[in-house]
Amino acid sequence: SQQGEEDPQALSIQEGENATMNCSYKTSINNLQWYRQNSGRGLVHLILIRSNEREKHSGRLRVTLDTSKKSSSLLITASRAADTASYFCATDARNSGYSTLTFGKGTMLLVSP
Amino acid sequence: IAGITQAPTSQILAAGRRMTLRCTQDMRHNAMYWYRQDLGLGLRLIHYSNTAGTTGKGEVPDGYSVSRANTDDFPLTLASAVPSQTSVYFCASSDDGRGTDGYTFGSGTRLTVV
Numbered sequence: 001s002q003q004g005e006e007d008p009q010a011l012s013i014q015e016g017e018n019a020t021m022n023c024s025y026k027t028s029i030n031n032l033q034w035y036r037q038n039s040g041r042g043l044v045h046l047i048l049i050r051s052n053e054r055e056k057h058s059g060r061l062r063v064t065l066d067t068s069k070k071s072s073s074l075l076i077t078a079s080r081a082a083d084t085a086s087y088f089c090a091t092d093a094r095n096s097g098y099s100t101l102t103f104g105k106g107t108m109l110l111v112s113p
Numbered sequence: 114i115a116g117i118t119q120a121p122t123s124q125i126l127a128a129g130r131r132m133t134l135r136c137t138q139d140m141r142h143n144a145m146y147w148y149r150q151d152l153g154l155g156l157r158l159i160h161y162s163n164t165a166g167t168t169g170k171g172e173v174p175d176g177y178s179v180s181r182a183n184t185d186d187f188p189l190t191l192a193s194a195v196p197s198q199t200s201v202y203f204c205a206s207s208d209d210g211r212g213t214d215g216y217t218f219g220s221g222t223r224l225t226v227v
Contacts, residue, residue, distance in 0.1 A: 033215055033216075035215075041220060042117075043203070100158055100161050101216060104155055
């Protein structure tokens, strides 16, 4: 079953606006990751935030993590048409020292020119 | 270009046939994974391998098998395909399998079982 659940399922904005996507999860995690998937392509790793971190930045991306609420958010600032894609959060499921990622169902972001 | 190569890119397969999806990486990553992606269900883990010579079952392993004879290759076999295995299959890898870095994904294999 999915560990992370993204919200909203779909988001439509204009270029230049900010896009915020949320992720909730159920169990304790070691880290949470965000991925982007362009239509018909594989997933691309965007950013990883560890359980002892509260906020992380990478270019126009800002990720927050609230372990008490078991939630994370991904903010894309000054969005561009090229940001149009599906965005997935993923949490690790530690198993005997190794991890496998459990993905949510994703948020489809449409950025219109 | 370093990364993951999956083959074929797409395939139409008759039910009951055997099929092997190929996955090769050139990054010398220790861990490799197979996911399937279905509309409305997201990505679900089929099998994984933390290091060459070891494999493990994921969330949806039934009907699939894997092998990891060396570091670079991680083939996924459908012994007798069924229509419910129609999906897009993604192979992925990570450096140490301990969750300290992100996964690198291949471009996927779109499989249709008829």
